[in-house]
Amino acid sequence: MSANSSNREDFPISPKLGKGLRLFFYSQLFVTPKLPTQSFAKQTVIVTGANSGLGLEAAQHFYQLNSARLILAVRTIAKGQEAKEYILRNNPQRSDPDAIExxxxxxxxxxxxxxxxxxxxxxxxxxxxxINNAGINPPEWKVYEGYEQAIQVNVLNTFLLALSLLPKLEASATLAEKESHPHLVIVSSEAHRLTNFPEINAPELYAKLNEKSNFSQQPRYQATKLMEVLFTRELVARLGSSTRVIINLVNPGLCTSNLERNNGKPPTVLRLVRRILDRTTEVGSRTLVLGASAPASSHGEFQSDGANQDVEAWIYTEVGQRAQKKVFEQTLQILEARKPGIAYEAGLRDV
Incomplete structure (x- = not known):
């Protein structure tokens, strides 16, 4: 038996695609996430990737729901300014434009x-x-700081930011209203259900993900969404009862957005199918806001349409537990190299 086949037996991942697709089609065709109504008065909110798409619409909801301070975290300041003007133009009932930064x-x-x-x-x-919303689904191979770009953005620096700011969220828990908790929301996807994640069988996960010959756009995007799920679940498990922050994952569903803006014009049949299935970005963005006001029962959970939903079944098995641990530990090694002491500061005392 070859070493490669032996490694493959370590993580025999078999997604139940039928169940996953049934969940997806039912949600897209028959469920509309409810409009968020909970007030965010007195609260400070950060939305990453807030200049367009889901991030922009989520930011608008937070502003409509009276957030005291709303930070639009964007790559390009000029586009952020356009986003702010869009929100202000659509919400003349508020007269405090300085609340948006x-x-x-x-x-x-x-x-x-x-x-x-x-x-x-x-x-x-x-x-x-x-709200960790910023993410990419690039069709081409590109490397940032030694890592493929979707891995860099969707996984490594998403969690670098999350762990860096977890202490700030914790400290803010003492300032929150009694019925409120700080929230750390990771925007994920049903796409996590679609991969058997072959890279997990390599001894060094990130080395395997950095092999250009293994790159393909949709499998890579699916892998990043799965890694988000696995890392978040292990993070919550290791923090245990020490955290007062509600950490959850949200699935906005398939939306008309600019996530695939660099993919070119899709075939006519696909465009017709997407016209039937797609949610608007406003409808999809509701899930982000609902996640930000979700109760403690959402802690460590994957949410779809504003309610807890099981992740892919194999994740709950012994194989899933080992995969979760491996993703977490090998990711944390990179994050520690980027910011020494980040684990301890985030409350991970025993890693």
Whole structure:
């Protein structure tokens, strides 16, 4: 038996595609997430990737629901300004435009990600909600700081930011209203159900993900969404009862957005299918806001349409537990190299 086949037996992942597709089609065709109504008065909210798509519409909901301070975290300040003007134009009932701020954040850069986190810790008296929405689904191979770009943005620096700001969220728990908790929301996807994640069988997961010959757009996107699920679940398990922050994952569903803006014009049949299935970005964005106001029962859970939903079945098995641990530990090694002491500061005392 070859070493490769032996490794493959370590993580025999078999997604139940039929069940996953049934969940997906039912949600897309027959369920509309409810309009969020809970007030965010007195709360400070950060939405990453807030200049367009789901992030922009989620930010608009937070503004409509009276967030005291709303940070639009964007790569391009000019686009952030356009987003702010869009929100203000659509919400003339509020007369406090200074409640919306535009901050620069580029998750392709570790230096800029950490600079953003430092600014949050210095400039914001409190942080009640962090929506980690920024993500990419690039068709081409590109490397940032030694890692394929979707891995860099969707996984590594998404969690670098999340762990860097977890202490700020924890500290803000004492400032929250009695019935409120700070929330850390990771925007994920049903796409996590669609991969058997062959890279997990390699001794060094990230080395395997960095092999250009193994790159393909949709399998890579699915892998990043699965890694988000696995890392988040293990993070919550290791934090245990020590955290007062509600950490959850949300699935906005398939939406008309600019996530695939670089993919070119799709075939006519696919465009017709998407016209039937797609949600608007406003409808999809409701799930992000619902996740930010979800109760403690959402902690560590995957939410679809504003309610807890099981992740893919194999994740609950012994194989899933080992995969979860491996993704977490090998990811944390990279994050520690980027910011020494990040695990301890985030409350992970025993790693």
């Amino acid at each position: 535009i901050w620069s954040l580029d998750l392709s850069s570790t230096k800029l990600t950490l600079a953003f986190a430092d600014r949050v810790k210095t400039d914001l008296p409190r942080l009640d909600i962090l």
